[in-house]
Amino acid sequence: MLAAILSRLLRMVVVMFGISVITFLIFFATPSSDPAARIAGRNAAQETIEAVRKDFGLDRPLYVQYGLMMQRLFISQDLTSFANRGQKIIPTVMAAAPATLSLVSGAAVLWMLGGIVTGITAAAFRGRWPDKLLMGISMMAVAMPVFWVGEMVNLVTQNRLHDTWAFSWVPALGYTPFSENPGLWFRSMVFPWLTLAFLYIGFYGRMLRTGIIETYQEDFIRTARAKGLTGRKVLLKHATRSAIIPIVIMFGMDFGVLVGGAAVLTEVVFGINGVGRLTYQALKVLDLPMIMATVLYASFFVVIANAVVDLLCLLIDPRMRRA
Amino acid sequence: MLPESDKTAPSPAVTAGEDAGRRRGPWKRVFEGLIASPTAMISAGLLMLIVVATLLAPVYAKYVSGTDPFRSGLSARIKIDGKPTPVMQQSTEGLGLGVTPIGPTWGPQYLLGADGQGRDVAARMLYGGRNSLLIAGAATLICLFWAAIIGIAAGYSGGVVDGVLSNLIDMIWAFPVYLLAISLSIVMIGKSFALGPFEISSGSLIVPILIIGLVYVPYVARPIRGRVMAINQSEFVMAARGLGIRRWKILLRHILPNVSTTLIVFAPMLMALNIVTESSLSFLSVGVQPPNASWGTILQDGQTLLYSRPWVSLAPGFAIMVTVLLLNLFGDVLRDVLDPKSARGR
Numbered sequence: 001m002l003a004a005i006l007s008r009l010l011r012m013v014v015v016m017f018g019i020s021v022i023t024f025l026i027f028f029a030t031p032s033s034d035p036a037a038r039i040a041g042r043n044a045a046q047e048t049i050e051a052v053r054k055d056f057g058l059d060r061p062l063y064v065q066y067g068l069m070m071q072r073l074f075i076s077q078d079l080t081s082f083a084n085r086g087q088k089i090i091p092t093v094m095a096a097a098p099a100t101l102s103l104v105s106g107a108a109v110l111w112m113l114g115g116i117v118t119g120i121t122a123a124a125f126r127g128r129w130p131d132k133l134l135m136g137i138s139m140m141a142v143a144m145p146v147f148w149v150g151e152m153v154n155l156v157t158q159n160r161l162h163d164t165w166a167f168s169w170v171p172a173l174g175y176t177p178f179s180e181n182p183g184l185w186f187r188s189m190v191f192p193w194l195t196l197a198f199l200y201i202g203f204y205g206r207m208l209r210t211g212i213i214e215t216y217q218e219d220f221i222r223t224a225r226a227k228g229l230t231g232r233k234v235l236l237k238h239a240t241r242s243a244i245i246p247i248v249i250m251f252g253m254d255f256g257v258l259v260g261g262a263a264v265l266t267e268v269v270f271g272i273n274g275v276g277r278l279t280y281q282a283l284k285v286l287d288l289p290m291i292m293a294t295v296l297y298a299s300f301f302v303v304i305a306n307a308v309v310d311l312l313c314l315l316i317d318p319r320m321r322r323a
Numbered sequence: 324m325l326p327e328s329d330k331t332a333p334s335p336a337v338t339a340g341e342d343a344g345r346r347r348g349p350w351k352r353v354f355e356g357l358i359a360s361p362t363a364m365i366s367a368g369l370l371m372l373i374v375v376a377t378l379l380a381p382v383y384a385k386y387v388s389g390t391d392p393f394r395s396g397l398s399a400r401i402k403i404d405g406k407p408t409p410v411m412q413q414s415t416e417g418l419g420l421g422v423t424p425i426g427p428t429w430g431p432q433y434l435l436g437a438d439g440q441g442r443d444v445a446a447r448m449l450y451g452g453r454n455s456l457l458i459a460g461a462a463t464l465i466c467l468f469w470a471a472i473i474g475i476a477a478g479y480s481g482g483v484v485d486g487v488l489s490n491l492i493d494m495i496w497a498f499p500v501y502l503l504a505i506s507l508s509i510v511m512i513g514k515s516f517a518l519g520p521f522e523i524s525s526g527s528l529i530v531p532i533l534i535i536g537l538v539y540v541p542y543v544a545r546p547i548r549g550r551v552m553a554i555n556q557s558e559f560v561m562a563a564r565g566l567g568i569r570r571w572k573i574l575l576r577h578i579l580p581n582v583s584t585t586l587i588v589f590a591p592m593l594m595a596l597n598i599v600t601e602s603s604l605s606f607l608s609v610g611v612q613p614p615n616a617s618w619g620t621i622l623q624d625g626q627t628l629l630y631s632r633p634w635v636s637l638a639p640g641f642a643i644m645v646t647v648l649l650l651n652l653f654g655d656v657l658r659d660v661l662d663p664k665s666a667r668g669r
Contacts, residue, residue, distance in 0.1 A: 018494040026506050143595070143647035145602050148622065148640040151629055159630050262499040265603055280607060283505060291509060295502045302497045 004314055012307040019299045024066050027292050028058075039288045073293060081287050089293045093275060097259075099175045100274030102185070103192055103266065104258040110197035111204060112251065118201055119208025119247075120240055126213060134205060141202030150195045150269035157191055173271040192270045196263060200254065204247055211243030218242075249309055256305025260298030356660035363656035366649040373646055377456060380449035390432065392446035393614050427634050435634045438624040444635050451616035452642060458532050458617065459597035465536030466543060466593060467586050473540065474547025475582060479555060479574060489548065492541040500538050501603060507534045508609035526612040535600050543589055547582060554581050584661045591654030595647040602643055618643050 028035045036053040053059055057068045072079045073090070081087040118138065122131045157167040169187055176184040215221060216239055224238045264276030271277075275294055282290035357363045384392055424437035434445035477488035495503070511530050554560060554577065563573050598618075604610030605619025606626070613620065618639040625635030 014490070015494055015497060018490065019497055022494060022498075023506065026510060139648060139651060140644070143599075143644045143651060144640065145599050145606075145622075145643060147603065147606055148636070148643070151622075151626070151636055152640070155629060155633055155636075257499045260499050260502070262501055264501055265606070268607070279502065279505065283509070283607065283609065286509065288509070291506065295498070295506050298499050298502050299497045302499065306497070 001314070005311060008307060008310055008314070012303055015303050016300055019303065020070060020296060021066065023292060023296050023299070024069060027288060028062070028065060028069075073296065079289050079293065081282075081290050089289055092290070093278065093293055093297055096273060096275045096278045098177065099272050100259055100263060100267065100276060102175075102178065102189060103196065103272055103274060104255065104263055106189055106193040107196035107200070107258075108251070108255055110193055111200035114197060114201035115204025115208060115247070116240075116244070118205030119212065119243075120235065122205065122209040123212035123239075124235055126209075131209075135209070138202035138205045141198050142206070144199075145265070146195065146199050147265035147269045149198060150192070150266055153191050153195050154269065175272040175274075192266055192272060195270075196258075196266045204250070207250070208240075208243060208247055211246060212239045215239040215243045245313075249313065252305050252309030252312075253302070256302040257298075259305075260301040262298070353657075353660050357656065360656045360660070362652055363660075366653040366656075370646070370649050370653065373452065373642075373649075374456060377449050377452035380446065380453055383449050384443075384446045390443040390446055392443050392450055392616065423631050424628065424635075435638050436632055438621070438632075438635050439628060440624075444621065444638060447616045447621055448618070448638055448642060451618050451621050451639065454528060454611060454615060454617040455598055455601055455619065455643075456646075458528060458535060458601050458611070459594050461532045462536035462539075462597045462601075463590055463594045465532065466539050466597075467590060469537070469540045470543035470547055470589075471582065471586055474544040475551050475574070475578065477544070478548040478551030479578060481552075485548075489545075492544055492548075496541045496545070498538075500600070501607075503538050504534050504600070504604055505607065505609050507537070508604065526615065528611065528615065530612075531601060531604060531610045535597050535604070538600075539593060539596065543586075543593065547585060550582060550585050551578055554578055588654070588658045588661055591650045591657060595650035595654070598643055598647055598650075602639070 036049050036056070036058050039052050039056065057065050077088075077090040079089040081089055081092075118134050122134045125131045154173070157170045158173065161167050170191065171184055171188045174188065176188055178185040212235070220242075221234060221238055224234050229238075260275070262276070263274065264280055266272070267274045267277040268280050275297065279291055279294040281287075282294070357367075384390065424439060424441055425433055427434065427436045433443050435448065436444055438444055438447070473488055473492070477485045477492075498506075508530065511534065560573060560577050563577060568576075601610055601617060602619035602622055605617050606623050608623060611617040611620050621639040622636055625632070625639070628635050
């Protein structure tokens, strides 16, 4: 058990190292242009570019450059943006994280509940109209770009209907921290949550339904039926329970990816100042250090989330301890 | 984002009805299965219709709308009910400053209105659809090609090669797809670069094709690797090995045909995913670069006009939704036909 945990943690560290190398190579070793000029930003003066070159050690071998970069990112944490002079990167990313976390965790609760209810209902009514209806909606949800759904939601809630009784409670686009005004925070997050959750309810509902139906072919379900359990008990206690494990693994992954910044589209459309929108704004001014930091932050978050999920599975399922 | 890919890695030809399949030939059986399914036929037909419509874009621009969808028409005037009307209309709301593009006329000219630069949205939709489909299709082929090579190399050789490749796959997997694409496009867009003997200009469609094609490779390579390893352990491959058949011959005769069905099952789903990815990247301005159009760039154009001229956003969104829906419907049938085992579960 302990060995399994340690080996998983070691793997996590190795993957993190690999990711930092890949990110570094993308930004510093692609042959297309001068990294110093890219870091210094658009229309930088020649002196600035030279200063950057010296500062980042870009005239030295690649492994030295890598070492210096990581030192600045993680140890001294004094990497600054060149597009917005003097803006410290790491504190800025950390300040944006709570907004993303509010968006993703709220949506996560909704999509797990929605996905599980959708999957179980569809499986229970397999082939009949509730199944067809739910699966039809799920397919639509998966087919629409999430930012477009967000725009359509805005079109309904922020436009002409905004002044009617139906949507007058929706505040203008933007994010209010929970600590400032919990009520406003909640009201401003309702539609972003629903928008983001809608897509994932589609994914999870479909996946759980398929999983449950596949589980029904297994021997232990036949045994459960044979010993006289009711259909509902077989569905909820046996089939769903075994089909839900891949969903939980999936959830850890998606949650990590979204908190890491994959919610960028939702954040941009709803004007939420999270990590994703930070990346988007950095993108507009080509603020390379900022983008590199957010990408690294994101992928590390994903790796950690995956490791946590795997460790939880180790605790839940003894069969995995041997692997 | 590809939740079903890893789990429902299809296991077709091996398990496919051995007796019936053998006699009629597996591909013929697949073809007949598709013909027999109304869903597959209708979705394939509608997809063809969309492709043909986008191919006819120049015809539409020349004979129906009579506008150049790539030149800004800020000072253009069109006739509505015999009265000349400017395409960019003086704003009547607020201070009356600024201009708003004309809304949908529901006539031949500016059917869906104009975008912020006075260009005909309907004509751009057709040209844009062409690019969206081209990018998604080409990216799908690139992705399947590399995923097959990496997956087979890792799964078939095992040992060190497998160790290195699967760790690499795991690392790239950990990057959120959009962030990886953003990073790649930042270094690729803005300056032309050389890819082998070819010079690729920064505005070229090849840039988004390469980016979208590469970011999903791990999602396909992983199940392919698993599939190859499973086939490699199967009885008929063991038997072939026992008969002393050479490794590369086993690869060509037994592994490849079985993996090819998995690749085919992935194709429509991947293409659907690529269409959404293209639109998202273009929306974030790291996909298709102006003056080229795609459904994503039209969505980006429509972003600032969302409340005044919603059709600029509505039209490409609907186009994406319908195309993706059709691809997924077709893909579901294709999977069931290629993999009867998964069909049982449905």
